Amino acid sequence: MMTDETLRQALWQTVVNDIPEDRDLWPGIKANVRLKRNPIGHPKLKLSLTFVIVLISLIVVATVAYAWYRIMIDPGLQNAENKGLVVDYNQTSEPTVFAAVPTQLAQASGPSKTQNGITVTLNWAYADENRLALQMAVEGFKLPEGAQIGDYICKLYVSNNQGVSIGSIDPADVQVLKDKPGQPIILTYVSTQHIDASRHDHLDLSMDLTIGPCGPRWNYGEVYIPDQKTQTPTPPPLIGNYHFNVTVPVYKGLTLTSNQTLISDGVTVRLETITFSPSFTSLHICFDASGDQKFNFAEWYPQVSIQAGDKQAMNLNTYMGVTVGDTESCDDMGIPVPIDPKLEPIRVIVQKINAGPSEPWIFTLEVKP
């Protein structure tokens, strides 16, 4: 007999499978809110020729200064910066492959290294075994009335021939420097994934940033992925696609292998590895529920924290990947904070949350370097 309750549960279970608890929209929402907080102004002053010349001179001088402007969005990247590991590029994009144009979208007075007076610069980039981060500056772009920055500055598309999967990235942080000439838009991109530094001591990246208007959700570069080609036509006219080829060194981290296990309520938790890198701390942890305890990963959503020495425990808030097997699920997760592995002991605390924040179930594992 099909009851209301059966239908309700079936609906619920279907979407639980397709949309697990570890989806996190916050980075994208935060970036968009920051855009709302810092709208680009639309100056309507009519400037005299002399004033324009002086202004352009100031902009050129100022460009050199603020091209080095650095925004580090989390403690991990700040640590990499402090250690001198972040590589400055100050590299202007290659000329756009097409610029179908709307010149009214460009500010006439901006520096004009690329078409339409819009300059896209790679300020810096950084990579370690846990993540890739980089910062772009878009200068001289005049946003049409009523549009949002995300409508025009599309996702950054990053590819390489080294087998490191990166793909398209939303900005993790967007700031509009309204007090700077050209009102540059500073976009910080962070892609979190494992990069095996023993195999890749550097990444040769090919990057495309499209100044739109953007398509439904794809960047210019992505329409050339064969399996997406047919469903994502390039939305004309675009201002252009800005391309970069860049080599970024990959800094090796320290990976400790633990393989400690703890069993409770029929569930085995195994901490396999912890990787300490200059900008990030990650761990690989597996949950085995082949015993009596029924295991449903979507509802068995782990909250994990890490504590080093007598420092305060920190929740791991970044999910890097989940592997679900028949009886075991493994998570890669981390936190954008550097942790000194010399601070003994390192504790990893796993809490069980079963369809809600009730009855936390805590493991404590110790890892000594």
Added chain:
Amino acid sequence: MNENDAISLIKHGDINGLEWLVITYQIRALRIAYLITRDIPLAEDIVQEAFVHVYEIIDQFDDRRPFAPWFMRSVVNSALKKVHNQARQIPFETKVNGNELEILLGNKVNSPEDQAESSEFQRIIWDAMGKLTPRQRAVIVQRYFLEMSEKEMSSELGSPAGTVKWLLNSARSKLRTLLGSERNNL
């Protein structure tokens, strides 16, 4: 922090309040949007936009009322609007094999929990949902997922109670037909 604290923070321009709301409600909102749109990237776009919209209009929100119903209503409405804009309606065509469903419902599984957790059963329900119009999916979502009464749905949708009742009944009737069993009491 609780919901009132979070909303108060947002009203004072503190983005941490919004982060609390996102962490608390994003998954439920995503699932609701997904049930209507059947497209995960589109559902993510809808929920992101809905939260950004919350940040923009939070001053208009009466914080004596619970946030979740107000927010979920906006997600349902946005999802409906997007699906209509994209003309992604799937025509009402084939029926799911009734015998297949009866076997699933009658013999293989016993409790509602077991039925719901059967992957084959979920696929059939999912396929049947896909053959409803977005509007019908929305009322099903409101009734079964948000557990709203017809009176609440009427209020949320701004439609007369009779219209909501008709929508819900037509959706149920169509689902019943799609599921191919006259004996199923939806």
